[in-house]
Amino acid sequence: MIEVVKREKLTEADKAHAEKLIDELRNENPELAVMIEAQIKQDFTSVYTAELVCMPNEAWTKGHKRHSKYPDLGDHTVVDSLIQLFVEISRMDDSHTLGLDPVSVLKVPGNTMSKHVFQVVSSSKEGLENIINSEKTRMFKGYHLTFFQPLNSKYGFRFQLNIQGLPLPFSKWTLSQWIECVQSQGLDMSAVTHIMIGKKITLGKAARLTGLLDIYVKPAAMAETGCTGALSDAGTALERITKKITFPPTNILLGRNPESMSQDLIDSGLLKGQYYSPAYNPAANALPGIPEYERGKTYSRPIIPIAMCKYCLGEPHGSRELCMYRDICRMCLVHLPSLQNKGFKHSCHNLIVEDMSKPPLLDIERKRAYDAGTPENETQAAYIPSEGFKKQKTALEAAQAAIKARKAAELEHQILIERQHREAQAEALAQQEQLLMRSNPTEGSDPEDHNTTPQESPPTSPHREAYMDLETQKLLEYEDDI
Numbered sequence: 001m002i003e004v005v006k007r008e009k010l011t012e013a014d015k016a017h018a019e020k021l022i023d024e025l026r027n028e029n030p031e032l033a034v035m036i037e038a039q040i041k042q043d044f045t046s047v048y049t050a051e052l053v054c055m056p057n058e059a060w061t062k063g064h065k066r067h068s069k070y071p072d073l074g075d076h077t078v079v080d081s082l083i084q085l086f087v088e089i090s091r092m093d094d095s096h097t098l099g100l101d102p103v104s105v106l107k108v109p110g111n112t113m114s115k116h117v118f119q120v121v122s123s124s125k126e127g128l129e130n131i132i133n134s135e136k137t138r139m140f141k142g143y144h145l146t147f148f149q150p151l152n153s154k155y156g157f158r159f160q161l162n163i164q165g166l167p168l169p170f171s172k173w174t175l176s177q178w179i180e181c182v183q184s185q186g187l188d189m190s191a192v193t194h195i196m197i198g199k200k201i202t203l204g205k206a207a208r209l210t211g212l213l214d215i216y217v218k219p220a221a222m223a224e225t226g227c228t229g230a231l232s233d234a235g236t237a238l239e240r241i242t243k244k245i246t247f248p249p250t251n252i253l254l255g256r257n258p259e260s261m262s263q264d265l266i267d268s269g270l271l272k273g274q275y276y277s278p279a280y281n282p283a284a285n286a287l288p289g290i291p292e293y294e295r296g297k298t299y300s301r302p303i304i305p306i307a308m309c310k311y312c313l314g315e316p317h318g319s320r321e322l323c324m325y326r327d328i329c330r331m332c333l334v335h336l337p338s339l340q341n342k343g344f345k346h347s348c349h350n351l352i353v354e355d356m357s358k359p360p361l362l363d364i365e366r367k368r369a370y371d372a373g374t375p376e377n378e379t380q381a382a383y384i385p386s387e388g389f390k391k392q393k394t395a396l397e398a399a400q401a402a403i404k405a406r407k408a409a410e411l412e413h414q415i416l417i418e419r420q421h422r423e424a425q426a427e428a429l430a431q432q433e434q435l436l437m438r439s440n441p442t443e444g445s446d447p448e449d450h451n452t453t454p455q456e457s458p459p460t461s462p463h464r465e466a467y468m469d470l471e472t473q474k475l476l477e478y479e480d481d482i
């Protein structure tokens with residue numbers, strides 16, 4: 001008897017945190033809040049899973065004269081007919097879904113066909129049990145089928161990238177184009193064991209692609225995940241998170257990159273799927289095939305960890321435990337809630353590093369301490385990063401450093417101007433006061449009238465626009481379309 005396993009996608013603590021984020025966003029960006037809410041609701045829906053191993057018939061050897069005619073589960077139309085069989089046997093109604101998520105494909109010595117392992121995922125517990133218990137699911141086109149209870153550790157390093165709803169040319173991209181794209185945006189393929197576009201069926205409808213790219217990452221490439229060892233100077237006043245979890249990247253960016261530094265990286269073959277265009281002409285340089293009305297738009301898609309903590313990529317936390325990384329970007333350690341749109345568009349590995357939404361004047365010192373570069377310890381990882389990945393990282397780090405320096409200079413400039421502005425205001429006020437004292441000594445004798453003036457004037461915001469440079473302006477106006 002194989003037990004069907006329920007997979008909770010989010011813990012209660014995650015849920016509470018997500019709700020808080022949505023509430024905050026509702027005032028600032030209601031449209032975005034609605035969109036994220038719908039997305040998160042999906043994450044709360046539990047699904048039931050079982051592992052399926054499809055072993056090819058022993059007779060399928062090369063010596064067999066008709067071996068090429070045998071159906072191969074490596075062919076998606078064959079997978080579709082297997083799903084169709086399962087749907088019939090499940091007797092689920094059409095409110096339920098059933099999918100076969102690929103897990104691995106292994107060569108069988110002496111056989112022309114490979115062993116295929118899938119995860120059967122369904123929203124219906126009974127439906128899945130019907131499939132597992134049926135006599136009709138022991139064989140399929142010469143494959144022996146066996147169901148197992150999935151072990152969580154086996155799926156611990158699985159990621160999904162949602163590629164649904166993207167415009168041309170991305171919507172027509174093949175798997176190899178996707179691989180090129182994710183690789184050029186920091187997902188080192190020498191750390192990936194398997195990558196495939198998932199398939200799913202809804203009852204009464206033809207089998208379709210799930211619109212999810214399934215990515216399986218080598219455990220060795222993820223040695224530094226989890227909250228353990230995250231803090232430096234733990235228990236002291238200097239306590240802070242210094243451990244960066246940079247692999248795999250948090251998201252994939254397509255379309256317009258508003259950061260001018262991205263041009264060099266794009267020229268050298270990185271950041272595939274992106275083009276740089278300046279704020280005054282966002283549609284310029286658009287990739288060939290992008291429809292006119294989609295030019296100038298940016299699409300950001302998270303790389304979603306499955307059965308891991310989505311913030312730190314470690315073991316899922318208990319339902320009352322909050323992850324240390326829940327409010328920060330695990331790649332660069334920036335505090336996301338202080339960024340525009342709570343950092344929803346943040347993509348530091350694609351050079352999208354937004355400005356703080358509130359002037360962080362008081363926090364400057366702390367922020368600098370936070371940003372102190374921590375060299376990554378690659379010796380801990382048994383996987384050997386590919387040469388391309390290393391080169392990519394160097395180029396990216398140089399560009400990130402340049403942006404950081406520019407932003408620090410901007411910030412200093414801003415503070416200087418604000419100080420000058422305040423001083424000028426104080427001086428003007430003093431002069432005004434003197435004038436008033438002279439021209440109208442009785443009215444001027446009440447000091448409160450004048451002291452309120454500087455406090456009432458808005459501190460900085462309207463003035464900030466005036467000296468914000470083009471780059472900063474560009475980032476602020478950056479439009480994200482998901």
Ligand SMILES: [Zn+2]
Pocket residue numbers: 226227309310311312313314317323324325
């Ligand atoms: Zn965590």
Ligand SMILES: [Zn+2]
Pocket residue numbers: 329330331332333334346347348349
């Ligand atoms: Zn970041």
